Amino acid sequence: MLLIHCPHCREDREEEEFHYSGEAHIVRPLEPENLSDEEWGDYLFFRKNPRGIHHEMWHHTAGCGRYFYATRNTVSYQILETYMVGEKPQHTADSAGASQ
């Protein structure tokens, strides 16, 4: 069971207070009508599902009710950082690769 730092509450809380809410940084197209079915389908359904560094969106459902992002290693389950919506991650697959 994960221990997750909510950047809004600024506390480490148990995983059972949170809901995983999918991949982070998926931006809704501004003009959906101008997209082909395939492009719209990519936005709707296609996700990275990487082995290793992954950016995720979490919801502090039983806490402050706010969404935030987390960088998590999907192999070790280590959470490298949590950060606010609108911010950029400090840790990325590239930076992790470079540091190893």
Place this chain on the structure above:
Amino acid sequence: MKAVNRLGSGARTDSAKTINFTYNGKPLQGVAGDTLASALLANGVNLVGRSFKYSRPRGIVGHGAEEPNAIMQIGSGAGTVPNLKATQVELYEGLEAASVNGWPSVNFDLMAITGWFGRLMPPGFYYKTFMYPAKLWMTYEHFIRKAAGLGSSPVQNDPDSYDKLNQHCDVLVIGAGPAGLTAAREAARAGARVIIADEQSEFGGSLLASTDIIDGLPATEWLDAIVAELQGFANVQTLPRSTAFGYYDHNFVGILERRSDHLGLTAKTGARQRLHRVRAKQVVLAAGAFERPLVFAHNDIPGVMQASSVSTYVNRYGVAPGNDLLLFTTNDNAYQTAIDWHNAGRTVVAVVDSRLNPTGERVAAVTALGIQVMAGHGVIEAQGGKRVKRALVAQLNAEGTQVIGPVTKIACDLIASSGGWSPAVHLSSHTGAKPQWDASIVGFRPGKSQQQERSVGACGGTYTLRGCFEEGASAGAQAAMLAGFGDDSLMFPVPEVLDIQEQPQQALFLVPHTKSTSRAPSQFVDLQLDVSASGIELAVREGLESVEHIKRYTAMGFGTDQGKLGNINGMAILANALGQSIAETGTTIFRPSYTPTTFGAIAGRDVGELFDAERYTAVHRWHVEQGAMFEDVGQWKRPWYFPKQGETMQEAVDRECLAVRSSVGILDASTLGKIDIQGPDAAEFITRMYTNSYLKLAPGKCRYGVMLKEDGMIFDDGVCACLAENHYLMFTTTGGAAAVMAWLELWKQTEWPDLQVYFTSVTDHWSTATITGPNARKVLAKVCDDLDLSADSFQFMDWREGTVAGAKARVFRISFTGELSYEINVPAHYGRHVWEALMEAGEEFDITAYGTESMHVLRAEKGFIIVGQDTDGSMTPADMNMDWVVNKNKAFSFIGKRSLERSDSVRENRKQLVGLKTLDGAEVIPEGSQIVFDSKQQIPMSMQGHVTSSYYSANMGHSIALAVVKGGHSRLGQTVYCPLANGRTIAAEIVSSVFYDPQGERQHVE
């Protein structure tokens, strides 16, 4: 009865205090401090079960969690516990034990006599049997389960209670042997909050049976002192009888504490067991090691035991499990067993050592006692029936792979074997650390740490007492420092012990026989599941290569002992058969639980009434008083129907439904989700979320909306009212309220943070009484005198603020029945008062309380969908014939809009909502029934849709159903068929989904 093998008091038993117990119905006596296993051995009981496949007699082998054979059913009735290891059951007065393996009895075994059965069960038996012939498996399985004796679960409710404790600590120490104790002491002294847990009844681990001198004291006295010292720390929590069974992510460890199992079947006071859910900053693993048995022919005959277990029974319990001991070893360490046995006054007939020239200090000590040491020899076979009678001993080559000398028969009744030690890497393995083979210790060491943990002492591969003390102490100091306490320096001198010089051990995983492995008598690797060396070799010949596949094919390590004894030998034999090194072959991955964990402890207090939270409306007590039957909707308890004396459910529902359409009914609608939405951008936001527009919705007006997910599929629906400028109230479905709230927040927080809009859940703040039917206005008029209720003034889809029965109310003229309806919302604490006032006002109209079932029937008569019942996440508004609710001309591309144009969303032949009218009007189609067009088609039939809602409608006088059917909207008038599981088929006509009042005239009551 005299306990023939009781030597007197052991280090941890008191022979003056006798304890009565029964084994398979026979009364026996043990003493205080005994386990069930030590008490049985004291009484000369060694045969404790029959083996899984071959039904061979089996005896006690070990003294702890590794025990494969002595599996017991303890007690009877509600508290009975199956599959406990006798080696871990503490004896208490009146304990009832029964062996679970062995049917009809351990001494008379039907299958051993018939003997045919084992031949039918080679490795891979299960796989082969599952594959073919499938039908026979059912027969086999019944027989196997009964024969193998998997124990029986209690059939009554568990009378005990269980607790869960969420705990945090700085340093968690798992295992309270020499390494764990010194680790805990150092961490405690540094000021860290320490939890130290050990699965045994008391702390000490190997020290409990040790004859070493520590700091000038006998080991057990030194032990008592350090345990007292630990208990003196305010920042140390000591947990004996507590097994760390799982090591999970982010240093989360599950520990099962058995509080009262050692006192009796059910707890006299408090909880029987506690589940400690520990989040530790740092973990020290000091879980010890398991002695590795030697694999020789018929090494499963009762009387073949672990060398360390023999010493433990003698030293700790004062029990000698036999008379004439033959010790078979590959290492110096086990010689201690010969010394202990000799000192107990019994005979050591020989020590057989596979090494050519053992000369360590313990070897010399044994020789000095006049005990014969047969170097370069091995026990190649044990002989005997239900007890060892003799050992066949022969000279081996230097590698231990071949018999090179004549076979000698040596009479004995006890063979103690030691093939070295295997670190208990289980918990470190749970974290994902892959165990690494280390030839220098002939064992797997824990892999690289994946979490904040370190393994010390025997579980890290360090076996000397001095080494355990040193490693434990420095790990404790280091863990404390990393948790923020101390500076990593030792505060206590490392305990002084006498170093004993030892020679290297020999790696010996399979003792050769004069015959080849496939022809020799079975050489057992996994005693609990009857996996032999030849079985592993056979699996390799059949083409299996991976250790994980071999494990599943042979079932090695699948028993309740999880292969604690057999796994390493098995992997080494596999590696040899594959012509690989052990390092190349690797080990299987250990997963939780380390030992079986009771469901009771995992459930804790979350049982019965406390299983899940229950939500009640403000009117709940009234419903209860009226004898309502309840339905769970999410966590809500909603009245389902209100039966009168002697009424069936159908009769009650018929009466309720007729009352609504003929006069007036009342429904508790408080559970509908309510979200208060405010802000200058509220209208814009709401318009983005619903398929229709709210930009021009004026205060006092309501609108019905459908919410889609971005994939265009219906997600929720409900009415949204404009309360004032920039202020709205959104109603959601009862079950969808929380999800809708999170959905709104998701878009607001992540996509449109610039919009100024705020959401507040107000579901529980309001109590809602819906009065519906042609007389609804007359009822409301009697308790409300500040609203103009006239049809012209208070129109359909209007809401008004007024006073109802003295309470400030929001009254919504919206309808889920098609009748004239008012949803009267008052602050929740006025809910019951207003409800009762409405009942009183409605008395002259015979106002009828109705529940969710009638609500469902009434809305189905009108063809109103229920999201989640008539939709399933794959339905668009068009599929539901609800294009009218979609405004495609809104400026903003609302959530889901683009998906409505996807090729799949506009494809022909999508499942579409229709009504079904059975040809026999009395017949109600079961909900969920599949729909076919051709009732004569052969199975598998082409399924064209399914029934989503189905009821008998008293108002219509026949059954009605809603269904989704492929291309349904263009199939009105066609006949479809619902084939039922019982072989019958119901025919129905596709009709409009609106059965009642298709023109919608009913709510226009003047």
